[in-house]
Amino acid sequence: MTRFYDERLDGEIATVDRTALKAAIVAVAPDLTLLDREEDLRPFECDGLSAYRVLPMLVAMPSTLREIESLMRVCFEHDVPVVTRGAGTGLSGGALPLEKGVLLVMSRFNRILELDADARIARVEPGVRNLAISEAAAPYGLYYAPDPSSQIACSIGGNVAENAGGVHCLKYGLTVHNVLAVDIVTIEGERLHLGSEALDSPGFDLLALFMGSEGMLGVITEVTVRLLPKPEVAKVVMASFDDVERAGKAVGDIIAAGCIPGGLEMMDNLAIRAAEDFVHAGYPVDAAAILLCELDGIEADVHADCERVRGLLEAAGATDIRLAQDDAERQRFWAGRKAAFPAVGRVSPDYYCMDGTIPRRELPGVLKGIETLSAEYGLRVANVFHAGDGNLHPLILFDANAPGELERTEAMGGRILELCVEVGGSITGEHGVGREKLNQMCSQFNADEITLFHAVKSAFDERRLLNPGKNIPTLARCAEFGAMHVHHGELPHPELPRF
Amino acid sequence: MTRFYDERLDGEIATVDRTALKAAIVAVAPDLTLLDREEDLRPFECDGLSAYRVLPMLVAMPSTLREIESLMRVCFEHDVPVVTRGAGTGLSGGALPLEKGVLLVMSRFNRILELDADARIARVEPGVRNLAISEAAAPYGLYYAPDPSSQIACSIGGNVAENAGGVHCLKYGLTVHNVLAVDIVTIEGERLHLGSEALDSPGFDLLALFMGSEGMLGVITEVTVRLLPKPEVAKVVMASFDDVERAGKAVGDIIAAGCIPGGLEMMDNLAIRAAEDFVHAGYPVDAAAILLCELDGIEADVHADCERVRGLLEAAGATDIRLAQDDAERQRFWAGRKAAFPAVGRVSPDYYCMDGTIPRRELPGVLKGIETLSAEYGLRVANVFHAGDGNLHPLILFDANAPGELERTEAMGGRILELCVEVGGSITGEHGVGREKLNQMCSQFNADEITLFHAVKSAFDERRLLNPGKNIPTLARCAEFGAMHVHHGELPHPELPRF
Structure with a gap:
């Protein structure tokens, strides 16, 4: 567990320029909406954390699963990083674009696919707003419990990515306690279904792993949520x-x-x-x-x-x-x-x-x-x-x-x-780590723990193309930030650059 | 995601014999109790699933964390698989020994380290019996909620490994909902602390990943559980x-x-x-x-x-x-x-x-x-x-x-x-997969999903020394079992052996 991971940021990874990338995408997904003019990119330069702003190389707004798969395959082939964006209400810069990356905007995935009042579940696309689920469930006396302050605007896909909470999470839990399954597309363009309607699932709990993963493990394309009866x-x-x-x-x-x-x-x-x-x-x-x-x-x-x-x-x-x-x-x-x-x-x-x-x-x-x-x-x-x-x-x-x-x-x-x-707490409750709290992660976790996070990340995305530079800091960053324990002047991992 | 993993079973991996292994362990952990005579090994040949029986090469019964670390380092160095055993009450053969492996018996880790009635938590060693926690908490009007039928005998470490449930898990949840943190030792002998007393934790949810992981990711050395007030x-x-x-x-x-x-x-x-x-x-x-x-x-x-x-x-x-x-x-x-x-x-x-x-x-x-x-x-x-x-x-x-x-x-x-x-359910509720349900895992999951499980496993245990041959089947096994979709006579992964 002493591998070293660099932070892949703008400009370090591009193997294609905008024109070539666009051509490659159009070749496999001719109907996929792509934006690349500055005035079209501008609205996407930041999320709810406006202190950081970056124009993405390209914005993609898919309407179909097939378009997402094709897009991912092209990006994977060309080593282009992908940042997925929900409603953009996040407060930690988790959806901050990369200058040499594609911003995948999920706003067109906004349909409620199924609402089964008897089973008390809803199957929805990730762009559906949090409150829209409760509104659709209201005629049946049901609602979706997690209620972040942004619930009018935020989307369920973003809620999963940040493991959103809200005023009522004390009694009704975080997103992780209210989601039964997610469908994802991997960076290699493969579809996976994680979780089930059953109470427990065999194998490793990959569904829980996805909650709060901040877009680093896969693209969420469908979410099955639990609905609760409205309190009398x-x-x-x-x-x-x-x-x-x-x-x-x-x-x-x-x-x-x-x-x-x-x-x-x-x-x-x-x-x-x-x-x-x-x-x-x-x-x-x-x-x-x-x-x-x-x-x-x-x-x-x-x-x-x-x-x-x-x-x-x-x-x-x-x-x-x-x-x-x-x-x-x-x-x-x-x-x-x-x-x-x-x-x-x-x-x-x-x-x-x-x-x-x-x-x-x-x-x-x-x-x-x-x-x-x-x-x-x-x-x-x-x-x-x-x-x-x-x-x-x-x-x-x-x-x-x-x-x-x-x-x-x-x-x-x-x-x-x-x-x-x-005092035994953590550096974030419900807003996530994103770009904002990378340094604080170095206070929260030691080198072995951070290395393990990177190893888990690699299980899903070996080339680290999904939302690089967010959520999990590099060991180099932590050493620079100074939060890591340095023993007798020795860095914990000797292969780290000394700056 | 098309890597191929073989199942590491008895005899395929040993690079040392019993005598050499024992000598290597004694050299670094002279006080560690080791059993190797047949009559001493016999009681450990199976867990609650008596249909499968195997005598381990060696039984280790550590009393200290340092002994576990030393043992793991020796096994890692010599490529010797390690199966961890709690109370041995499991019903799916998850603690079945390997003929060429070490059986790590955690029964001496049986102390309640801390019981904080105000914070309503207990910090316990993994060998503590499920019911013993509730008994210790009873004077404060508290108890530990998950109550598998074996609660008189089963240990909390095993409960974590199997994500145990019980009669009351409908209201009070499974083990995953009642554990706040675990300490583990990795196969490389490193200590990690996963989770916290806070509601949510940044980074990936590795704590949830450990629940039900059946000893494949690390050795659990301490568990912090939530206590609940006894209902009036x-x-x-x-x-x-x-x-x-x-x-x-x-x-x-x-x-x-x-x-x-x-x-x-x-x-x-x-x-x-x-x-x-x-x-x-x-x-x-x-x-x-x-x-x-x-x-x-x-x-x-x-x-x-x-x-x-x-x-x-x-x-x-x-x-x-x-x-x-x-x-x-x-x-x-x-x-x-x-x-x-x-x-x-x-x-x-x-x-x-x-x-x-x-x-x-x-x-x-x-x-x-x-x-x-x-x-x-x-x-x-x-x-x-x-x-x-x-x-x-x-x-x-x-x-x-x-x-x-x-x-x-x-x-x-x-x-x-x-x-x-x-009907959308799963092949196990609370008894786990273990050795028993490897084949059924092939019905539950497709090749991509099983490959992903192996990739996550590798993040913790790249050499696959921890409890090999349990929980997650190989793709070869699934192909043999016939549960995998075969398209026009083509196996989904051409590099698979055809038997």
Whole structure:
């Protein structure tokens, strides 16, 4: 396990130029839509992480499986890298194009192929929007559970690539828990079907391997998702606290009592005030923190759970506890939470959205740590958390026009993620690694682990043509970043270049 | 993806004999317990699948991590295959030794290293018994959820290797849903830590890949499991049906209503009568089938759920519905189910226990299919199912002393598994593939899929020294077995030997 992998980036791999590549593709897929004029490429230069922008060599927008297969075979033959793009809402630059690569845009694969209400499954193409699945299932009283904030726009293929979560993933799981099967096309143009409707599958769990693989193992061409019955009733309890750490501890108390809320969210004072000012949700603007706890299920269960949660919140020292009186008030409570990011955007010229995950019990300590870092760097932080599952979204407020503030912000962001790793957490909750967090991967994993990731990658894509330079850093990058343990001046892998 | 892998079996790979190997191991691990006398090896010749028996070249019983590392390095150097064995309760021959291989017995790794009741996790060595974890957690009101029938004896390391389930996995998931991290030693003697306490982990999901990998990717040396709070209340409803298919349909109705029972089990008349005769559980011996539905949680929830389930069972045509009046009666109802296998053993000289999984909606049709096969082969079948998750355990009754009956039984078993695959299910629910179901893997997967499994295997164990000849068949075996599609007399991979 001491092989060395270089990072294949723009310009290092091209064996054909744009014209030759285009000709080769047209020869085998004459009807495939290809874009190559600058004004047509421009809309695809970045995804939701606009800090990185690259124009791809070529954009391909296939309409059929056969076109994808043909395209992959041509790219494989000519050693051209392929970046697959869903709706482009990703926040970590996972769909950032390569200058010498093809950007495969899956937006035309947007049909719901089958919706079996009895079996409670939907078979959909990857370009189908997350919310569109729930809308199609609604007449049957069903819905698709994972609900990232971008669910109006994001596509299910991208959800699989990033293993997307959302407000309700505490109770209903991440994408990995709600997908039964995927169809893929490999870089060599072969079709594979991974997973099944059965509970378990023999052999290795390649389906789980695909979840969160960020386009590095194959092109997703179909997704079979599990649908759930819509809960009969949903109630929201809002609790105020005069101390952030106490709110953090209350989260642990609720879970420890064996109660699994549909959603359990936390906002600190800065986030509360920004949201209240923006959408008038009815939040207590003087509270140091609020918890929003949604309980859903059948009527009798929800009633009993609300009483239990109220008791736990009182015991945890909540200064005020309010049960949304009707569905309109419940929606208002959530509207504030869902608008928290844009709301913070109104009180600061810029903000940097972090995404880390920690064991729930570490919540009070990490909140304290963020407070200390905030003072150290002189930067305000608004905290908005999927508290129930320990997924933090600290928003660092800064002004990109103030000299040095961006750099200070990035440095502080890195410290927050390191803090997450230190307490046993991870550098991403639901936004993925993409291009953005390659360096942080070096803090999270050691050289042997990263080598193993590359070996698994090679099992699917030996030439490393699928989305190179994302998700998994090279050992060279980690050595350069300085996060790797260097013993007596020796690099762990002597064959590494010394720069 | 057209590489070819041969099956490495006994005698094909040895580069050292027993004496030389032993000397090499003793040189680096002088205190490691090694067994090599026939009478010492005999107890390890098989696991729970006694149809296959092989004496290993050497048994190693390490007590320390360092001993495992040293052992692996020696085996790697000398190209000696390693089969890891937990408690040996597996039913598919996954721990079957190799004549020219080392059997690594993990029974001395039997300590609970940490039990954090607040964080609700336990860190244990792989040789710890499944039930011992729940026993250790009981004083804190916690337990470990997956409960295979062998839970008194089976070890958590084996549970990970087989992705074990149990009666309660419908609600609480398989092993993969209840393990947070594993430590492993690779075939090259390197330590790795996979997973974390955080909800999601960046990079590829190698933890999920390890679940059910049957000892082919690495040696598990530590497991961090999630503990759950013991449900406040558990109630069992028993419903009788005068028609097996109607009972099968009732299962779907309960799940479709959004109710998730702690356990939902089904037994047919033959199984009912055998169990009643054996343990006097209070079963209706004239019923064509019974359903046992356990509802657990907090008092108010369970009460409401029982009423709903009763209504659904009535609507589904149950002829009798009984709620266990107290915990003693509940235990009796379960005792019958848990004793079903040995009970069937009392009414037939031999039985063959199948393990397949199907989409729940296919339950009525597959039950019908098994009935037809039973008539066709002239063999009785007792059906005992984890009905809620579509995991079937048909027991084929036969007499091994009657000429041809064993062969007829195996043939019929194969047909049942093919039926499972045909309806979108899989050839194993919780017993694994091991040595037993290599041929059935050829029905389940095509050549590209099997090639991909081998490629993933190679990422961890390029020389294929870990548990060779289990879990993943070679393409040659599949071609021989005849399950692979042969187009116009051409094998899919021309480089395959033609025998």
